[in-house]
Amino acid sequence: MDGLLGKEYLKKYIKSVKSILNNYLLIEEEKAKEVGKLPAEAVGHFNALVAEGKGIRGCLVCLGFEANGGKKMEDILETSTFIEIFHSGVLVHDDFMDRDNIRRGVETLNSIYKKYGEKIHVKTDPLHYGNSMAVSVGDATLYMSWETLLNAKFPPERIIEAGKIYAKYVIRLAHGQVLDITSGAHEDITEKEVLNILWTKSGEYTSLLPLMVGATLVGEIPEKRKKAIENYARCFGWAFQIQDDYLGIFGEEQETLKPITSDLREGKNTLFMFNLRKLGNNDQKAFQSAVLGREDVTKEDVYKMREILRESGTLDNVLKKGWEYVEEGKKYIGDITDDRNMQNIFESLLVFMMERTK
Helix, strand or coil: CCCHHHHHHHHHHHHHHHHHHHHHHHHHHHHHHCCCHHHHHHHHHHHHHHCCCCCHHHHHHHHHHHHCCCCCHHHHHHHHHHHHHHHHHHHHHHHHHHCCCEECCEECHHHHHHHHHHHHCCCCCHHHHHHHHHHHHHHHHHHHHHHHHHCCCCCHHHHHHHHHHHHHHHHHHHHHHHHHHHHCCCCCCCHHHHHHHHHHHHHHHHHHHHHHHHHHCCCCCCHHHHHHHHHHHHHHHHHHHHHHHHHHHHCCHHHHCCCCCHHHHHCCCCHHHHHHHHHCCHHHHHHHHHHCCCCCCCHHHHHHHHHHHHHCCHHHHHHHHHHHHHHHHHCCHHHHCCCHHHHHHHHHHHHHHHHCCC
């Protein structure tokens, strides 16, 4: 099975929640006006970022809901937007940490407010001002996410249980981010450590968190189904992140809507970089060491890195691992749901994680 069915399910989800998200954030923008013009404008900038989201996490909330017997799709659609708002809020923080100026084809908040700081001649450093604004806006949006979940049209006890899951994995995400932003300083990092970072800072909240929240809002999750969701989500999360890191170097900017130089400049210790240290020759590893984390990485550096990853066998090695996660993940679908159509969606969406181009 290819990823077409999953891609279409995702496309349908995005279409269904687009107006829900936009309307909610327009209301938040109006509420922000009560505080001041500047906060309202900031929410407007955030809305532009949310509008370009992939929708994968919200889509998985709905899948988890259906898999555990949920029927009120109009209610879960509205609730699922909590994680789309959360994800975009995390990206606002991520962008200033990574010193990125473009995200999803729109200017990042840290960049917007750095320029604004220069325009109004802030007494502090404009870069620090832009970063401070991004932190403040990001913080506000994380609580908008909580507000969305707390206002869900489900029994209070279900919302509380879902909230516990949400809090657990957000805390772990922060811990994973601590490891991630430090890992670039360590070339002796192990594969186990790389996978742990990928899982805690991205995989868990991309796959396990939304699936578990969606299922929990229905009711108790049978232990067999819960274990299957956890195993499927782990495979989904790792496949997603491997493809994400692949697109970070091999993607086309007009599709990924972010600079291809970002990942190398940030010095990310991805599975590609880990495997290159094992498979590359001395010259290839010397180039890797020289370019990874360098402030002035060029597109020519990226093109050379692409060539090195191909020639060293690193590219094939890591993509093979991604597809192995896809195959492993398929094994758990039968214990998540016995509905054949749902099984096909779970499988196709998993495949699509390795086929996507953005």
